[in-house]
Amino acid sequence: MTGQVTGRATVRAHPGRPSRLTRNLSAKIASIPMMLTAVVVFLGGTLWTVLYSFTSSKLLPRLKFVGLDQYERLWAAPRWLVSIENLAIYGVFSLIFSMVIGFMLAALMDQKIRFENTFRTIFLYPFALSFIVTGLVWQWLLNPEHGIQSVVRAMGWTGFDFNPLYDSSIVIYGILIAALWQGTGLVMCLMLAGLRGIDEDIWKASRVDGIPMWKTYLFVVIPMMRPVFVTTLVIIASGIVRVYDLVVAQTSGGPGIASEVPAKYVYDYMFQAQNLGQGFAASTMMLITVAIIIVPWAYLEFSGGRKRV
Amino acid sequence: MTSVSVKDLRLSFGQVTVLDQLNLDIQEGEFLVLLGSSGCGKSTLLNCIAGLLDITDGQIFINGRNVTWDEPKDRGIGMVFQSYALYPQMTVEKNLSFGLKVAKLPQGEIDKRVARAAEILQIGPLLKRKPSELSGGQRQRVAIGRALVRDVDVFLFDEPLSNLDAKLRSELRVEIKRLHQSLKNTMIYVTHDQIEALTLADRIAIMKGGVIQQLADPNTIYNAPRNMFVAGFIGSPSMNFLKGEIATGADGKTVFVAGGVTFSLNGYRAGDPLLPGRKVVLGVRPEHVAVDEAAAGGELHEAVVDIEEPMGADNLLWLKHAGHTMAVRTAGSRRFRPGTKVRLSFDMSLASLFDAATEERI
Amino acid sequence: MTSVSVKDLRLSFGQVTVLDQLNLDIQEGEFLVLLGSSGCGKSTLLNCIAGLLDITDGQIFINGRNVTWDEPKDRGIGMVFQSYALYPQMTVEKNLSFGLKVAKLPQGEIDKRVARAAEILQIGPLLKRKPSELSGGQRQRVAIGRALVRDVDVFLFDEPLSNLDAKLRSELRVEIKRLHQSLKNTMIYVTHDQIEALTLADRIAIMKGGVIQQLADPNTIYNAPRNMFVAGFIGSPSMNFLKGEIATGADGKTVFVAGGVTFSLNGYRAGDPLLPGRKVVLGVRPEHVAVDEAAAGGELHEAVVDIEEPMGADNLLWLKHAGHTMAVRTAGSRRFRPGTKVRLSFDMSLASLFDAATEERI
Amino acid sequence: TDLEVTHWWTSGGEAAAVAELAKAFDATGNKWVDGAIAGAGSTARPIMVSRITGGDPMGATQFNHGRQAEELVQEGLMRDLTDVAERGNWKDVIRPASLLDSCTIDGKIYCAPINIHSWQWLWLSNAAFEKAGVPVPKNWDELVAAAPALEKAGIVPLAVGGQAWQANGAFDVLMLALAGKDVFLQVFGEKNAEVAAGPEMAKVFKAADDARRISRGTNVQDWNQATNMVITGKAGGQIMGDWAQGEFQLAGLKAGEDYSCLPGLGVTEMIATGGDAFYFPLLEDEAKSKAQEALAETLVDPKAQVAFNLKKGSLPVRGDVDLGAANDCMKKGLDILAKGNVIQWTDQLLSADSQKQKEDLFSEFFASGLMSPEDAQKRFAEIIATAD
Amino acid sequence: MSDRGHLKKTAHLAEVPAALEAGPRGAKPRRLVSTRTIVVYGTLFVAAAYYLLPLYVMIVTSLKGMPEIRVGNIFSPPLEITFEPWVKAWSSACTGLNCDGLSRGFWNSVMITVPSTIISIAVASINGYALSNWRFKGADIFFTILIVGAFIPYQVMLYPLVIVLREIGLYGSLAGLVIVHTIFGMPILTLLFRNYFASLPEELFKAARVDGAGFWGIFLKIMVPMSLPIFVVAMILQVTGIWNDFLFGVVFTRPEYYPMTVQLNNIVNSVQGVKEYNVNMAATILTGAFPLLVYFVSGRLFVRGIAAGAVKG
């Protein structure tokens, strides 16, 4: 810092030094929407939310502070605990499976296959459909009376049992199936792009070294695709935290509260229960979790700018 | 004994035939350089030998064994790539040992081989580093090491130095040469840098459009190029070419006439008879032209200095002579200002004559 | 009149100061080459002059005007980049005229200038093509053209030739030299290729770690390098360095002793007195060592050929001599087998002596 | 004048009922712009509240009367309807009076009640019982007793849809029926947690446990899908509000013949006076304000009341209308109403927040085989203790 | 390794030219179906089946009549193809009083999607450009906030946004909705654009500055024309996201602007008696048709753009 201060001091004598503010002025002006969004909406909205989570606001936000009451209630609520647990299960599995499936599909697509475009389109098209639609279709497919279970039973396997949406213990996996159907195509695309960016010579080198293909993928190629995994992670993870529509469309959180998720808790308490304070407390908890994991990582990952490229 | 032998090789990518009817025999312990401009098929040929490309027709033998259908790893070859192709997330040590581990060699053997390669290449202190923490030259050394540990008979290099800066390149060139002198493996080395080719090769194969133009030792290539392509390709700056024809001089001797100027052919050893009237091209290298001095047996020609390029040890002159531009290399200590008139003499014993039509050496 | 003048320039990226207290004056019409290894700050300096980097402290004058805080376009400079940086979606013509259009020049003037640049650079037939349809050399020419049309006083080149292959590089080098001779603009040219520096420059500034080590004409730089860095940096292969000390010889003359071998210093012009016992380093270039012959006034030293690198015109020998490895350049026609014993003689009038501690020339 | 009206009446019977209102309103020379949002109040309410607080209010909007709009009124975002009410003599015609009380805040009237909804019905499929070979039950206990027979015949004895509010409502109905009015009011009115944890309630939880057991295998989400199970004889019965009646009618079934209804589960014949009301956000536009008045008047107008409630299957808010066309079940309701056997419902007694907590509890309870009635009661008591 | 010696021995025998000529020649013969091919294509086909199954069921169901649905199996092809459900879904399914199906929302969706997509991409691309080429102090902080913002559930931001829009007086207007979409599209799009622009050669940017082009000149004349793939990616992501959005469309606008998804929600959620699965499926396909079309048209560029926007970083 001292270096900068003396620097400015000596330069002051020179004519025409523009002020710090006006340098890069166009860039700054052009970034105003971004700054406003970041500061007013994301940061301001967050702080506002946190502030009101300490109040007893009902339908409308009011600054009647009640300390940590809302949080105590939140962590005593079985539904919240179930939501957190569900999010953890759903998050972990959907991360793992979408990465694994996405990568495997991409690896298969990268084998110089015929009809690559067709396959790619097939894997990608569900991404064009909304979660509402996805939820609906899979609700239909998984419906025990009409869906896969009844069809398989009709074919003779009468003992066949596949009824995830009405079984509390596995309902979250029923949601996972639909989520993977919708999202793995994009992951596949990202991974495929990453694979195409790998130097041909690496493959040649590993062939000369006699390394089997799967080992090359596992020990050489995957570690080289770090940036792709980072982008994919951001996209998948942000989707996981926000999962809401799919649950609503598929199960509305049921059976019972077996497939509740935090975002739905927030929404339900803010608007249905008309207890904004409670909803804000829940969203604050979500934000804190996200912040603890994301902020340090995001800063490290994204503040390097051009240097890293 | 031949170490690598390529017979009637053909390779097509779909409709495009890149290599056709290519034959090449490489002796055991020989250092062969494949030289040619970009896109002439050098890497393709190397990849065929390595087994990284499926050939369309022909056969490939390594150490007398027909390996045409063998997997790369079973051919007893090691390969070094232009982009190094190091496994970026593994330490140098892992890079070296990975292939051996996969081949299930005993750990003791692996350690021994890695240690030996590290010693030969002097990368012992780097073993624990990742490739990203190495300089270009060090990376290249590790890449060579990876071939080295595999204890192979034949080393294949695909432009191993072209990603490095000039200084490093000349250093590593010496190292590769030394490596070859001590290991005595067969080495096939692809480059488009003629200095590398000249300094490293036992023999050079000059390629153009998938065809080997000349396969000979560097000295022959440099001093007796088989055709104008080879002559022009090798040497920097290029050989000077003068178009003209054979005539009979005033004294009855065979002379070369270009742009009204007559050159005696004293000292030139022609393979073909030099019949008067034959259209030919005279090629003479910049260092075989003497400036302001009478070279052995040559007569003097007037020229004007156009541009001077001092290069330290040498001084390169670009002259206007008989309507051509001509490059001449003089000692670095001699300086000429542009516009200066000088007198040239040609060393015909080191010049080349080519048929103007076939471009073949006479 | 000075054309570009840099005063007390400092530039930091955050905590790291890349350039510090740098001063440089460039005369009008001068061709100045900034030479140095990768990362020494050459491009940074050039970008400061161009106004593409905000300097931390100091001043920059172009044609006597303080442009320290001017926008790049207002500095009267044109710049040519290593990667050509042509606008890929525009035709050559658009590429050339883009800057003029931005500056709102009348269309007639634009056409005139583009036509003139196209003529000078002989790219007339390419005007309607896109950069992707051009060869490397043509692209580079267009990049130069883009600076040309802007009718600027100062041309800045940032390694304009290093993406080209050797052959093209040497051709374009000549063209740039010719361009400078005809335009007579001030040119600042960044490179790490010493051949380019030596052939093109009126003066060379050799940089290391952000500091200019020596600023002089090529001849001085080559033959009287100010310190060991400059001496070692210029010349390929590098100057040979022998560590030793000054002593008084048998005949009372001052001599240099290294590894038990005594060298006469006949012909060396020292700036400092050569006091006996002073630790010094003798530097001698490969071409200033004669093999198997007695050079003027030098005595003979025995050495063994280690490696031979025939390079066509020259033949480079790596010798083992008095415990050092030593490079020697001989004529390409002379050949030596590894292991041969030879006798060396040094041309002391062209050698350099450096203080072993400061590494400065004595 | 165009007036935008938002509501969440989108099922078959509901939509037909709304059409009647729209017709009546259009007849006043204005135009009803329909802003239906499907998916029950839980989807629609946030949207309505956002619109009102966001400063872009609609002309009129449905809320369950009770406490849902309380704060909006306090914020001064809602229009005072006292003038309209006085002109229409609402105080006298609207029966029971508690309906208007729910619209009254600080002595001013802010909403126009449109119907009385009663939750306390058990709908039974006569066909299903016939098939199982048991008589149609007359009360809750008989249904529980008949359950095994129904199950044997492949019929789900009690259909309970997956949405949380259905389980919650079913429980409230069971509670009023089995524990009686006093306990109901002590628990929900006075928020007496002791009573909530007491033996009276334990009985209710026992019954809820039965309900849970005999509702296994419903496997539908929406209430009307559950109703449809009753209509088609796939289920024996359903505890659902009077709005289910609309579905039966639409399916062409006849009360008493094809299906039966038991108000108060045949145990405690009492109905709650919850219901829907329309609120009118404060608008700047004069013309629209006029239209709002016209709509408020239309809503309470006897003709509209009859037309609407007949289609919807709910009860009119005024005692002075002729409901000769009413069917069997509706008549039963009207009787009870006439006898004054009315009670305030949980929507009016509890805040939405407490209701939501209850919903969470009972939807979990009904779906999970693991939660014992005792545990559920304990948690219920905790909710009551902190309820407002 | 021991067989290496053995090989050398046979090499001596092979010195005889005749022996050399023997052995394999030409291209390595490939079995028509190798295990590898079976595994690769087998897996791909199985995966493709998983992805296609729902679409198949949707289409088949939408072409059946209700009676057939009730009795039949969801996978069986329709015995009697009827387009009734499609017609109904498009033009006569009811929401409350309005019985004009999805058609009502279609143009609204177009009216929302087009400006929202264009503006959000414009803003995000400018952000990405400023972040990668004109970095100023503090820019990274804003960007980090933005990325973290990508993880905030939309529902949480609903209230603050209502307040913000109310304060600037855009609540309930189309412009307000466009702003909302721009805000929520910003994090991921900015990330993609920033990565993409950072992967373009910096020298190009410098050259343009020397040529005198300013912030906007460089962006419009140099950067944008070079960035087709990433714009396609952004367009696909935004069209999909915005077209499929339900929550914002309904919270931040009035009924006259309600997008198609609101009708879809109403059709599938307002059950009239039995669920009309065939109509629901037809409505679902109709709603998804537009983004699907965008995919099919620009799928190839999508992968290329993703490559540039995601791989570097």
Ligand SMILES: Nc1ncnc2c1ncn2[C@@H]1O[C@H](COP(=O)(O)OP(=O)(O)OP(=O)(O)O)[C@@H](O)[C@H]1O
């Ligand atoms: N996979 C491929 N498909 C089609 N053509 C190819 C393929 N690989 C190479 N070629 C063509 O084969 C020719 C020879 O390519 P090759 O890589 O062997 O050249 P090279 O001599 O190594 O050149 P460079 O010095 O640039 O590496 C080129 O014309 C190239 O376009």
Ligand SMILES: Nc1ncnc2c1ncn2[C@@H]1O[C@H](COP(=O)(O)OP(=O)(O)OP(=O)(O)O)[C@@H](O)[C@H]1O
């Ligand atoms: N944006 C930057 N941020 C931080 N450090 C930088 C930045 N740009 C350059 N540097 C550092 O400044 C030093 C000088 O870089 P510069 O690009 O000027 O080197 P150079 O001499 O042009 O090298 P080269 O021959 O590789 O182009 C290097 O050490 C580099 O790491």
Ligand SMILES: [Mg+2]
């Ligand atoms: Mg190649």
Ligand SMILES: [Mg+2]
């Ligand atoms: Mg540089």
